[in-house]
Amino acid sequence: MLRVVLTLSFLFLNLYACEGGFDSCINKVKDSNSLQNQTIQLPITKYTRLVFSTIKPKGKILKHDPFLALYIVKDSKRFKHPFRINMREPSGVAAINKSSSIEGRIFKRQIGLNQFAYFKYEVKAPAILTNSCCSLEGILTPRGVIEKVYINRFINKKDIRYSDIGIRVKDTNKGIKVTSYDPFMKKNPFKIGDYVLSMDGKKVKYSSTLMRRILFAKVGSTHNVKIKRNGKTLNIKVRTQQRLSGGYKVETYLEKYGLTFDKNLYIIAIDTKKKDYGLKVGDQLLKVNDKHVKNQKDVMKYISDFKFHPTLLFERNANFQFFINMN
Structure with missing residues (x-):
């Protein structure tokens, strides 16, 4: 037995x-x-x-x-x-x-x-x-x-927060290209079209490696990033901030204003600690700076293009449209 x-x-x-x-x-x-x-x-x-x-x-x-x-x-x-x-x-x-x-x-x-x-x-x-x-x-x-x-x-990890330096990138034949940047991140030094060459003295060949280094860095840490802009090589010092969105959290860069959207750009949450713009849960974002937006990629693209303060067109209850100037 x-x-x-x-x-x-x-x-x-x-x-x-x-x-x-x-x-x-x-x-x-x-x-x-x-x-x-x-x-x-x-x-x-x-x-x-x-x-x-x-x-x-x-x-x-x-x-x-x-x-x-x-x-x-x-x-x-x-x-x-x-x-x-x-x-x-x-x-x-x-x-x-x-x-x-x-x-x-x-x-x-x-x-x-x-x-x-x-x-x-x-x-x-x-x-x-x-x-x-x-x-x-x-x-x-x-x-x-x-x-x-x-x-x-x-x-x-005990601290599961992610870090952010305010850029989103993709791989191209010329290298890692900045496709959008967070215009609300204080003193963000990047521009669309920059190519990232290295971070903290280590070369980066792929966007996957670069973003992992950024995300896994300690929130509030300082880093040196080498980029190429218009044929010139520049050295940039950046300080990480806490990442607010991405992945299964819809990202628009408007999270800095306390706004959380679903994939159809309806507001699903508003941080009451932020400035009150008169928005309500259920309002839908239709335009950014006079450009129609259908998804988060559209919003991030046109938000990055604004020069002063973004102008947003919302719709409420499918029949009332109104503009908001974010500042």
Whole structure:
């Protein structure tokens, strides 16, 4: 009898071993009940789960990242074989759900909070990215893949705030190009069209690397950034501020005024500590500086172009339109 018990215990302990490959990972996802409706609920310790959810999950919340829609919650089920994060280079990656695995790779990296990573093949979200040993490589959300370095930071850092130097960038053939900048950030030295060459003496070749360095920096820290502007190389000293939006928090740069929008540019929250512009929850933003806006990218583009104070056109109750001059 004892031999049978020991044999079963041995088999259970090796249920999710690397030899089982991605089939074992499918079993682990099912056994841990890690995919529930449109949420991901991964056991990361015996007593806690990492949750991806766009709505507040049930249970005792220990930590929350509203930008990535991540939570850490108490786990009453106490799954005995939590998921670990693989911080080494994986030998192979697959997107796992409760019934299948699709092997592939992340082919476009996560650029901060505004562009999540892309998996090589089309996979229905939510799903979990693991290596063949079932260690976590990322999670697939409706907006794309949240990479493991962001997940690891959220789990292990006490201060989960993100830093900001007031620029959004993209990769081009000429380098990392500034595509928009926050005009409300005090003494913001950047301009649209600048190319970022290095940060704190370290060259940066990709937007994903640059934005990660910025976001993970300590809020309030000072940094030296080398840029190229109109063919000239300039050295800029910047001080980080706390990031207010991005990712699953719609970003417009108007967050500095205490305004929070949904994806259709309706106001969903107003910070009463900020200046009162007579706006109400439910008002919809239609124009920025006489330019029609349909999404957050439009707002950020035209906000960056203003010279003095932005003029915004709102609509209330689908029949009353009015202008607001922000100052």
